Amino acid sequence: MVGSAVLRRLQKEGFKNFILRSAKELDLRVQRDVEEFFKQEKLDYVFLAAAKVGGILANNTYRAEFLYDNPMIQNNVIHQSYVHKVKKLLFLGSSCIYPKHAPQPLKEEYLLTGELEPTNEPYAIAKIAGIKMCDAYRDQYGCNFISAMPTNLYGPNDNYDLKTSHVLPALIRKFHEAKTENKPFVEVWGTGAPRREFMHVDDLADACLFLMEKYDKPGFVNVGTGVDVTIKELAEMIREIVGYEGEIEWDTSKPDGTPRKLMDVSRLDEMGWESQIDLKERLRWEIEDRR
Ligand code: GDP
Numbered sequence: 001m002v003g004s005a006v007l008r009r010l011q012k013e014g015f016k017n018f019i020l021r022s023a024k025e026l027d028l029r030v031q032r033d034v035e036e037f038f039k040q041e042k043l044d045y046v047f048l049a050a051a052k053v054g055g056i057l058a059n060n061t062y063r064a065e066f067l068y069d070n071p072m073i074q075n076n077v078i079h080q081s082y083v084h085k086v087k088k089l090l091f092l093g094s095s096c097i098y099p100k101h102a103p104q105p106l107k108e109e110y111l112l113t114g115e116l117e118p119t120n121e122p123y124a125i126a127k128i129a130g131i132k133m134c135d136a137y138r139d140q141y142g143c144n145f146i147s148a149m150p151t152n153l154y155g156p157n158d159n160y161d162l163k164t165s166h167v168l169p170a171l172i173r174k175f176h177e178a179k180t181e182n183k184p185f186v187e188v189w190g191t192g193a194p195r196r197e198f199m200h201v202d203d204l205a206d207a208c209l210f211l212m213e214k215y216d217k218p219g220f221v222n223v224g225t226g227v228d229v230t231i232k233e234l235a236e237m238i239r240e241i242v243g244y245e246g247e248i249e250w251d252t253s254k255p256d257g258t259p260r261k262l263m264d265v266s267r268l269d270e271m272g273w274e275s276q277i278d279l280k281e282r283l284r285w286e287i288e289d290r291r
Contacts, residue, residue, distance in 0.1 A: 001153065009205035057254070179242055190254050221268055221271075224263030238287070
């Protein structure tokens with residue numbers, strides 16, 4: 001989802017010399033294959049968006065895979081980018097790197113100030129390692145490797161599999177199916193109380209290009225909209241847009257996860273970038289497009 005959005009954004013800007021590989025063509029977890037790829041191609045700029053990702057259930061179920069695949073991918077790509085003198089690398093993480101009970105909105109300096117949310121701890125630890133790796137390669141080898149931490153994303157090429165997806169695509173699918181099949185209710189996980197911030201992936205892609213051109217510092221930058229909603233509000237919003245008239249039932253046997261994950265976007269704001277895409281407006285557009 002992120003990789004293809006970054007590609008669309010760069011194409012729109014007029015860039016042409018892309019070196020692309022699908023996950024099938026190049027398994028980034030395999031050290032020798034990544035080494036061979038970097039040896040053969042001459043990469044100048046690397047957008048490291050590849051990762052094993054998923055929603056709350058996937059993160060909690062495939063804990064070992066999240067903690068194996070992600071460090072393997074980022075270690076291989078970051079290290080080979082150093083060996084082959086890549087001019088600049090952008091590493092993408094996630095807002096779940098922050099402590100579960102960090103003050104809100106989340107400022108970059110809250111990293112590693114408290115316990116992580118248990119449901120996504122393996123993923124968070126992998127992503128924190130990626131940030132630290134970019135910084136260590138900058139310190140020890142002088143590499144211009146930067147990191148950005150996007151909030152929850154949605155948009156084209158999202159995962160709609162109900163067992164592994166994030167909440168937003170899951171709810172679009174659930175309300176659609178309930179409407180078409182005339183189901184009396186839709187099951188939504190948890191209590192509905194957690195708050196989440198949702199950003200369209202095209203917004204993130206725009207921020208990635210901005211950071212690649214303008215940011216050259218250690219640490220990382222939050223990327224978000226600065227606005228959040230409760231899961232209940234999100235569910236109501238999607239129900240209304242889809243035009244479903246049944247009930248919402250809360251399945252409290254499923255976890256809520258972190259109570260709130262709202263990004264403080266003032267660092268990016270001060271640099272001169274802000275999110276352009278409104279959640280409700282874009283959801284209306286995307287959902288109506290799917291009909
Ligand atoms: P998180 O941001 O890492 O917690 O990941 P998710 O996007 O998977 O979940 C966000 C919140 O939405 C959690 O509180 C979930 O319990 C809640 N949620 C409600 N219904 C669903 C659903 O059908 N799928 C998912 N993935 N989450 C849901």
